[in-house]
Amino acid sequence: MIRALIWKLRRLFQGGADTDFDAEVATHSALLAERYRSQGMSPEEAARAASRQFGNTTLLKEDRRAMQTFPALEGLWWDVRYAARVLKKNPSFTGAVVLTLGLSIGVNAAIFSVVNGLLLRPLSFQQPERVMMLEERWLPRFPSFETRPEHFQAWREQSRGFEQLAAFASGAFNLTADGGPERISGARVSANLPSLLGVNPILGRGFRAEDDHEGSDRVVLLGFSLWQRRFGADSQVIGRVLTLNNLAFTVIGVMPPGFQFPQDAEIWKPMAFTAADLNRGHFIRAVGRLKPGVTREQAQAEMDLIMPRLSPVWRAAVIPLLDYYVGDIRTPLFVLMGAAGFVLLIACVNVANLQLAQGSMRQKEISLRASLGASRGRVVRQLLAESLVLAVIGGALGVWVGLAGIRALKVFVSGIPRLDEVTLDTRTLLFTMAMSAITGLLFGIVPALRVSGSGLQCGLTTGGRVAGAHSRSRLRHVFMVSEIALALVLLTGAGLLLKSFNQLLKVHIGFQPEKLLAATINLPAAKYREPYMRAEFVNRLMEKLEGLPDIRQTAVSAGLPFRGASDVGIQFERAPGAGAAGTTANYYAVSSSYFKTMGIPLIRGRLFLERDDATAPPVVVINEAMAKEFFANENPLGKRLDIGGPTYMREIIGVVGDVKQSSLKTRVAPQVYEPFLQKPSSNFLVVMRGLGDPTHLTEILRRQVLAIDRDQPVSNVRTMEESIARSMTQDRLSVFVLTLFAGLAMVLAATGIYGVFAYSFSQRTHEIGIRVALGARQQEVLKLVLGQCLRVVLVAVAIGVAVSALLTRFMATLLYEVKPADPIVVAAVSGVLIAVALTAAFGPAWRSSRVDPVVALKLE
Numbered sequence: 062m063i064r065a066l067i068w069k070l071r072r073l074f075q076g077g078a079d080t081d082f083d084a085e086v087a088t089h090s091a092l093l094a095e096r097y098r099s100q101g102m103s104p105e106e107a108a109r110a111a112s113r114q115f116g117n118t119t120l121l122k123e124d125r126r127a128m129q130t131f132p133a134l135e136g137l138w139w140d141v142r143y144a145a146r147v148l149k150k151n152p153s154f155t156g157a158v159v160l161t162l163g164l165s166i167g168v169n170a171a172i173f174s175v176v177n178g179l180l181l182r183p184l185s186f187q188q189p190e191r192v193m194m195l196e197e198r199w200l201p202r203f204p205s206f207e208t209r210p211e212h213f214q215a216w217r218e219q220s221r222g223f224e225q226l227a228a229f230a231s232g233a234f235n236l237t238a239d240g241g242p243e244r245i246s247g248a249r250v251s252a253n254l255p256s257l258l259g260v261n262p263i264l265g266r267g268f269r270a271e272d273d274h275e276g277s278d279r280v281v282l283l284g285f286s287l288w289q290r291r292f293g294a295d296s297q298v299i300g301r302v303l304t305l306n307n308l309a310f311t312v313i314g315v316m317p318p319g320f321q322f323p324q325d326a327e328i329w330k331p332m333a334f335t336a337a338d339l340n341r342g343h344f345i346r347a348v349g350r351l352k353p354g355v356t357r358e359q360a361q362a363e364m365d366l367i368m369p370r371l372s373p374v375w376r377a378a379v380i381p382l383l384d385y386y387v388g389d390i391r392t393p394l395f396v397l398m399g400a401a402g403f404v405l406l407i408a409c410v411n412v413a414n415l416q417l418a419q420g421s422m423r424q425k426e427i428s429l430r431a432s433l434g435a436s437r438g439r440v441v442r443q444l445l446a447e448s449l450v451l452a453v454i455g456g457a458l459g460v461w462v463g464l465a466g467i468r469a470l471k472v473f474v475s476g477i478p479r480l481d482e483v484t485l486d487t488r489t490l491l492f493t494m495a496m497s498a499i500t501g502l503l504f505g506i507v508p509a510l511r512v513s514g515s516g517l518q519c520g521l522t523t524g525g526r527v528a529g530a531h532s533r534s535r536l537r538h539v540f541m542v543s544e545i546a547l548a549l550v551l552l553t554g555a556g557l558l559l560k561s562f563n564q565l566l567k568v569h570i571g572f573q574p575e576k577l578l579a580a581t582i583n584l585p586a587a588k589y590r591e592p593y594m595r596a597e598f599v600n601r602l603m604e605k606l607e608g609l610p611d612i613r614q615t616a617v618s619a620g621l622p623f624r625g626a627s628d629v630g631i632q633f634e635r636a637p638g639a640g641a642a643g644t645t646a647n648y649y650a651v652s653s654s655y656f657k658t659m660g661i662p663l664i665r666g667r668l669f670l671e672r673d674d675a676t677a678p679p680v681v682v683i684n685e686a687m688a689k690e691f692f693a694n695e696n697p698l699g700k701r702l703d704i705g706g707p708t709y710m711r712e713i714i715g716v717v718g719d720v721k722q723s724s725l726k727t728r729v730a731p732q733v734y735e736p737f738l739q740k741p742s743s744n745f746l747v748v749m750r751g752l753g754d755p756t757h758l759t760e761i762l763r764r765q766v767l768a769i770d771r772d773q774p775v776s777n778v779r780t781m782e783e784s785i786a787r788s789m790t791q792d793r794l795s796v797f798v799l800t801l802f803a804g805l806a807m808v809l810a811a812t813g814i815y816g817v818f819a820y821s822f823s824q825r826t827h828e829i830g831i832r833v834a835l836g837a838r839q840q841e842v843l844k845l846v847l848g849q850c851l852r853v854v855l856v857a858v859a860i861g862v863a864v865s866a867l868l869t870r871f872m873a874t875l876l877y878e879v880k881p882a883d884p885i886v887v888a889a890v891s892g893v894l895i896a897v898a899l900t901a902a903f904g905p906a907w908r909s910s911r912v913d914p915v916v917a918l919k920l921e
Contacts, residue, residue: 090111090112091111093110094107094111095107097110140442140443140446141446141450144446144449144450147447148447148450148451155451155454158412158415158416158451158455159451159454160458161408161411161412161455161809162408162412162451162452162454162455162456162458162497163454163455163456163458163459163462164408164459164462165404165405165407165408165409165459165500165809166405166408166455166458166459166462166496166497166500167458167460167461167462167463167466168401168466168801168802168805169401169402169404169459169493170459170462170466170485170489170492171401171462171463171466171467172398172401173398173401173492174463174467174483174485174486175394175467175470175483176394176395177483177486177488177489178479178482178483179387179394179477179478179479179482179483180383180387180391181488182482182486184382184383185320186259186322187259187260188259189382189383190381191224191350191351191353192257192258192348192349192350192351192381193223193348193349193351193357193360193379193380193381193382194346194347194379194381194382194384194385195216195226195346195348195349195364195377195378196208196347196377196378196380197343197375197376197377197378198375198376198377198378199375207343207344208228208343208346209342210228210334210339210344212368212372212377213226213228213345213347215371216347216349216364216367216377219367220349220360220363220364220367221363222351222352222355222359222363223349223350223351223352223355223360224349224353225253225256225257226251226257226347227250227253227254227257227347227348227349228250228251228254228332228345228346228347229248229250229322229323229332229346229347230248230249230332230345230346231246231248231323231326232247232248232249233246233247233583233776234247234305234306234328234330235305235306235307235583235585235772235773235774236291236303236304236305237304237305237307238303238304241774242771242772242773242774243291243774244581244583244775244776244777245287245327245328246325246327247326247327247328247329247330248323248330249329249331249332249333250329250331250332251273251331251332252268252269252273252331252332253270254268254322254329254348255282255316257349257350258322260316260320262282262315262316262317263315263316263317264288264296264298264314264315265299265312265313265314265315266313267282267313268280268282268313268331272331272333274331274333275333275334276333277331277333278331278332279309279310279330280310280312280331281303281305281311281312281313281328281329281330282312282313282314282315282316282328282329283298283328284315284321284327284328285315285316285317285318285319286318287328298312299315305328306585306586306588307585307587307588307772308587310330323346324386324478332345342630342705348382357381360379361377361379364377364379386478387478387479388478390477390478390791392871392874392875393791393794393795393875396795396799396871396872397794397798397799397802399868399871400798400799400802400803403547403551403802403806404802404805404806406543406547407547407548407551407806407809407810407813408504408809409500410504410540410541410543410544411809411810411813411816412504413503413505413540414537414540414544414813414816415816416448416504416505417536417537441510444505445501445502447505448501448504448505448506449498449501449505451501452498452500452501452504452505453497455497455500456493456496460485460490463485464485467483467484467485470483471483474790474793474794477790477794538817538853540813541813541817541853542856542857542860543857544810544813544857545814545854545857545861545894546858546861547806547810547861548803548806548809548810548861548894549858549861549862549864550868550869551802551803551806552803552806553861553862553865553869553886553890554799554803554865554869554872555796555800555802556803556883556887556889556890557876557879557883558799558800558872558876559796559800560879560883560885560886561792561875561877561878562789562796565725565726565789565792565877568721568725570720570721570725571622571661571718571720572622572659572660572661572720572781573659574780574781574784574785575782576750576752576754576755577748577749577750577780577782578748578749578750578758578759578778578779578780578781579621579746579747579749579777579779579781579784580746580747580762580775580777580778580779581744581745581746581775581777581778582744582747582766582775583744583776584598584743584744584773585743588770589743592675592741593675595742596675596737596738599652599741599745601769602769603617603652603654605765605769606747606749606761606762609761611752611757611761612750612751612758612761613750613751613752614749614750615658615750616651616652616654616655616657616659616747616748617652617655617737617745617746617747617748618649618651618655618746619648619650619737619744619745619746620647620648620649620650620746621649621748622720622721622722622723622781623721623722623723623781623784623785623787624746624777624779624784626647626722627648628645628648629645629646629648629704629705629733630643630645630704630706631646631702631703631704631733632702632703632706632707633700633701633702634700634701634702634703634710644687644691644731645730646687646732646733647731647733648704648705649733649735650734650735650736650740650742650745651669651734651735652669652737652738653668653669653670653671653673655734655737655748656668658748658749658750659748661717661720662717662718663715663716663718664685664688664715664716664717665698665716666682666713666714666715666716668715669682669736673736673738673739674736674738674739675738675739675741677736678712679709679710679711679712680711680713680714680735680736680739681702681704681711681712681713681714681734681735682713682714682716682717682733682734683697683713683716683732684717684718684729684731684732684733685716685717685718685719686728686730686731686732687731687732691731697713697716698713698714698715699712699713700712700713702733704733704735711735717734719732720732724788725788725877726877747762749762756780759778762778763775792875795875807893807894807897810894810897810898811897811898811900811901812901814850814854814901814902815904818846818850818902818905819904843907846902846906847899847903847906850898850899850906851899854895854898855895858891861894862887862891865887866881866882
């Protein structure tokens with residue numbers, strides 16, 4: 062069966078005569094003629110009799126080939142070959158169509174690749190749809206939070222909907238080895254986390270249950286990239302002892318390529334909860350694998366029953382693992398996907414217009430084919446073959462454009478999760494092929510039906526060029542109205558995003574980011590166990606940096622805007638009978654020079670002083686948002702609060718300006734600042750304000766740190782302006798891509814308008830010549846044709862405004878202080894599109910107004 066199918070396909074593409082069959086027919090004919098001659102006929106009579114007896118050999122050949130091949134496919138193959146010859150004879154038309162389709166299909170392929178790589182392609186874990194993140198929330202109105210170890214242990218004991226539960230805490234390790242100290246991203250994880258995700262080491266072994274206990278946890282798993290980069294992919298690394306955070310750890314395994322959980326982790330150690338961990342509060346995250354048949358909703362209902370027994374204010378949220386990876390990027394991607402689809406529709410309309418004009422010029426050829434017996438279906442099939450050839454070539458160009466678009470996104474856009482996994486894979490290629498075929502049918506079917514239905518005599522008579530032109534002109538105007546309306550929708554979306562982005566750039570972030578450089582330092586607990594040791598390190602480092610001429614100001618903070626600050630629970634001390642009030646707040650432990658270095662203004666009270674150290678009374682500074690929310694009718698100075706309690710009360714000594722934390726769009730949350738020297742952290746950031754470009758301060762900082770501790774690395778060095786820019790990655794991506802699409806749509810619309818009116822005015826040469834001959838002036842003719850253009854454009858703009866009012870509502874979550882139906886944006890976009898349309902139509906209109914009536918009438 063398969064051999065017969067292959068043989069038929071080979072016969073389908075074989076050209077030339079069937080010599081074997083011809084020889085067989087000739088042999089049989091000769092034998093039959095010989096028999097007739099033996100009966101007494103002359104050679105001529107015998108040959109004629111044999112030919113009559115044998116029948117129509119051409120028909121026999123056709124019947125035989127129909128049995129040996131696929132007639133429908135063979136007819137399509139001949140149509141494609143003829144279409145290729147026709148398109149080769151019209152290089153300008155073919156080039157314009159292929160370029161239009163290539164660009165539109167390419168941008169769709171690129172955006173689909175991103176959607177596929179980020180949202181559609183499953184995570185590289187076993188049955189990832191059953192893996193859920195478990196996070197806590199301080200009542201429903203607050204965002205997701207980490208989990209307390211005791212809550213996680215209760216979930217493990219009480220939950221019946223999860224097959225396994227594991228905990229992890231993102232972290233990093235100071236690796237001390239040949240080549241200098243290096244900060245390696247990593248995590249503490251439950252011993253069962255790899256098995257929960259269905260991932261096993263490619264070298265060595267995984268964690269065992271006994272590894273997940275204090276004192277037995279000095280083992281690590283290496284990530285594949287770290288194993289290659291620092292250890293040269295040496296298989297003898299198993300059993301090697303590494304110095305991490307000044308402690309000895311034994312390497313027991315190497316994880317497979319591409320495994321990074323949590324994100325960016327390259328080294329893992331067992332969680333091994335300690336007594337200090339159980340009193341630490343919220344610092345871990347939990348992940349669970351649902352039992353077969355259990356849904357996310359059922360698991361959420363179960364957690365809603367468990368949590369009230371553990372805490373009166375905390376709630377648990379069950380979130381799909383993919384949401385943890387991609388965050389809130391779904392809406393921007395789907396908006397961009399819709400915009401890319403609009404670009405493709407505009408391209409289809411544009412190409413359909415071009416094909417209508419091309420079909421009008423080929424009307425005589427098509428009428429001649431009909432007069433020779435070709436049915437309307439046969440003509441339509443031939444014209445559709447031409448459309449499909451154009452679509453296939455455009456699709457091939459679109460693949461190249463899509464590849465270039467993906468590379469450009471990876472180079473110019475950072476901070477998007479899973480972007481490195483985006484490729485032009487098999488699914489994307491199939492999508493591109495299907496889109497090319499559908500596109501060919503979309504832009505080909507209407508012109509093919511319209512051109513093939515013009516009548517037998519339409520192209521064979523002198524007036525055939527005009528016959529049917531009116532109906533085709535109306536169809537071209539319908540296409541043009543659709544094109545302009547779609548372009549207006551895209552331009553409106555781009556205009557809204559541009560205005561929103563401009564509003565974001567005007568947001569007061571609360572500090573001065575210019576010339577600020579921030580770097581992370583993580584002091585290992587084994588070496589800096591006591592708070593005074595960490596305070597001494599910071600004091601020595603500040604003394605060294607403050608004496609350098611390239612540094613204007615420097616400070617230290619355990620947390621930084623746009624670099625991550627921990628959220629803590631706050632309890633306010635109230636008068637007797639008033640009750641306690643609480644909230645969550647962004648927490649910063651900062652040095653006394655922090656506010657001056659960052660440029661954060663003091664509103665009332667005082668800032669920290671150098672004497673606010675571990676021996677001084679505990680104090681805090683709060684931001685203006687917290688003061689207004691909780692002390693609206695009283696002075697907050699002198700009031701007291703507890704941080705992450707119950708611990709001890711701190712006195713509020715000052716109020717400072719609000720600072721944006723992680724996003725320019727979100728409102729400023731309550732913020733609390735504590736003196737670093739009163740609660741020294743082992744993990745902190747050094748902030749330096751330079752005299753010029755701050756990036757050159759990186760090596761200065763590294764040298765000063767190594768001078769204090771030669772095993773201490775410096776990591777995550779970035780300017781504050783870069784950190785702010787990273788927080789706007791999604792906004793920049795949306796603005797850039799949608800503006801690019803809108804610009805492409807406007808160019809396509811302008812070329813379509815130019816083509817339609819150029820052809821329309823050329824069809825009216827006779828009419829315009831008569832008008833001029835009867836005394837119409839050039840300005841009157843120009844006003845007439847431009848007026849007709851303006852009427853069509855105004856109808857298109859009205860339709861586009863109505864459609865954009867419906868569709869831009871889906872962009873509400875992407876906008877900042879801009880309404881989806883912003884009248885200024887709509888009016889500006891409409892004005893721009895009308896101006897572009899009139900500019901595109903002016904050239905053909907000007908040429909029409911200058912027509913010589915004598916020449917025009919002679920042409921007719």
